[in-house]
Amino acid sequence: MTLSVTAPSDATHQMADAWRRQTSLRRLYTAIGVGLLIVALGSTMWFADEANAGHFFDRLPHLLDFLSWLVPKDWNDVWRAMFDIASPHDTGTQEFNFPLGRAYVWGSFYVPEYFELMLTTLNVALVSTFIGFVFAVPFSFIAARNLTPHPVLRLIVKRFMELLRAFPEIVIAGLFAAIVSIGPIAAIIAIGLHSIGALGKLFYEINENIDMRAEEGLRAVGANWFERVRFAGLPQVLPNFMSYTLLRIEINVRVSTIMGAVGGGGIGEELKLSISRGFGAKTIALVLLLFTTIFIVDQFSAWLRRKLVGEQAFMMSA
């Protein structure tokens, strides 16, 4: 340090000591923090390993075993599975009964089974996002501090949206599965309700940051609450709303796949079946289809969001 080269006074010594003390204290805290984190990681790993049916180190050598069933004997079967074309390996088992799932639309023109399932999953995501959007917009204006018609109403709506957000989707799905029968409608209701809460929160946070001058102008000419929200609030926030809604579609496609696996219909169900039975070609076809769809949806949504709100869309994309 250059300080110690020039004639060191008492004051500089004191300063250097104080700095050193501070640094060592901070290092100690960091070390304690990292130590705690390591202990937490170690103990949770041990706990997860103990509670699991198969143990990590026992199963590790078998980790790549899945390749034995996943890699199909004939790679062409992947395409046949995807497009429902009869396979020469068909022996009547479920593993190769590709043409069975064809959904005939017109004459001999059919939609392959997996595309139809993927479409179901996509539609579940889109319809539930739509439900979320339709309810979240009015709720968000009621819940925004600066635009709320009444503070008590604001509190009620806010708590309600919090509840919708935290309530496990799977319970709503299970409840409605018992009412409207198991399938995509129960999944739509569950994901839709969750989306209301999730979108509503993001929306009202945007609403609270709007420029209030337009609203004041409308208030001055005697506009009622609906008119103020419609003409002063909505035009300012709509691009951001759209951006978050697109983000929600991305998330909901994933969620509706998972919902499918627990009985919500769509591609998740088929995927679960296929992996648990060890159908190589079918699994690869499904994973490929799902992967491509999610990738396309993500890229399309990212492109549209960039057009709507610019780079801002990627500040907190998680």
Next chain:
Amino acid sequence: MATMTADQIQSIEERFPQVFQRPFHKRFGPLLLLGGIFLYLLYALWFFNLPQVMRESHWERLPLFLTQWISYDVQPIFRLDEPQITAKYPRFSVLGPDPNPDWVKTNADGSVTILIDGTAKSITFNKTQATIIANGETVAVALGTGKPLISGPVPGWITAHEDEVVADMGFAGEARVAVDRVRLRKRFLGWANFVFDTRSPFFGKSASEVASLIVSGPELKPGTSNLALAGDNIWNNAQWQHGDVWTKLLQTIVMAFLGTMLGGIVAFPLAFFAARNITPSRLVNQVLKRFFDFMRSIDMLIWALFFTRAFGPGPLAGSAAIFFTEIGTLGKVYSEGLENIDDKPREGIKSTGANGLLVQRYGVMPEVIPIFISQTLYQWESNTRGATIIGAVGAGGIGLKLWEAMRTNSNWANVFYMVLLILLVVFIFDNISNFLRRRLSRTIHDYNRIQAEQG
């Protein structure tokens, strides 16, 4: 206000063409979008076959299920074709093996009175006659003629079938009267046997009795202290399975923690190679970024299914699934965070002749660490919620237990218990994560302010 002449209107129109002559897509875009959405919804209506699904759905079950979340019922049967009218309770009834509830009264003349909701809703019967009281009305049913016969008018809350008379008493319960038996359902608000189940020696004792037994009572089970016995009885409560539920809940929390932390640890170094301002090789950047996209796009579900097959069902599979997805998600947000940093501190460190690693340590990390931690916390929070769902496909945790409890359609109180626990956990974790992120954002804020002050 003076009316405008045609000339004035014309001149305004000419001066503001952007308002009056907007391009076609701007004028009709929103309308077309709305029309498109409407058509799509019609298509969805057809695709999901909504009218038929709605016709076949059982909405009357909804209030029933919802009341079962916070209530339980007891369903005794009274046989009338035996010499003595005695109550028969189903096996494993919540009232225990030897119930003698005070709402069943045997009268002096041999008849039995059941108070379903006090005396306002009650039923009194012997072998030949039953009297049902509810909603301020009294209905007499004669049982002696081989068929239950109602004398007088039949009120709306009673349904008379060929061989059975059903009296609906709303939330309180119902009575079903036939010539050879009376079947009752009495509903109680609350959760039955939440602390001790019917097999426990503490069953049916009040809180003070249990407390005094624990403090100074004789050992109920030789060789075990009463405290240990009570703890064991609560933990292994057969009806509520507290022990199992709490263990599974802990598994869910562990899955989210482990998956997110390990994902962060792996994504952290990779993000430095994926950020184009830190690693100048476009090939490495692109390869890593596509790798992150790949990990994210292979859904958490697919990872969960694969790892459930590899490790067997349990939290290890769930942790691994979250871990793999998080490498992608955190890698992406970390590398985006790195690409948005201010380059000046790095240049400053570089100018002192520091090597590459030190430049990252002192020129980059102080700036990004708060952002990284904040985003990791956010992911942890959302994974705590997500871990519940993937649990249902066998990846461990409370999800599967929840799903199984729901499938039977009879355990709604247990479902609600687990839901409350999950809500509590989510609430606590949200608050911890919010608190930490607020602290961090203050750090980020201070950092930016100091930067701004120093120019």
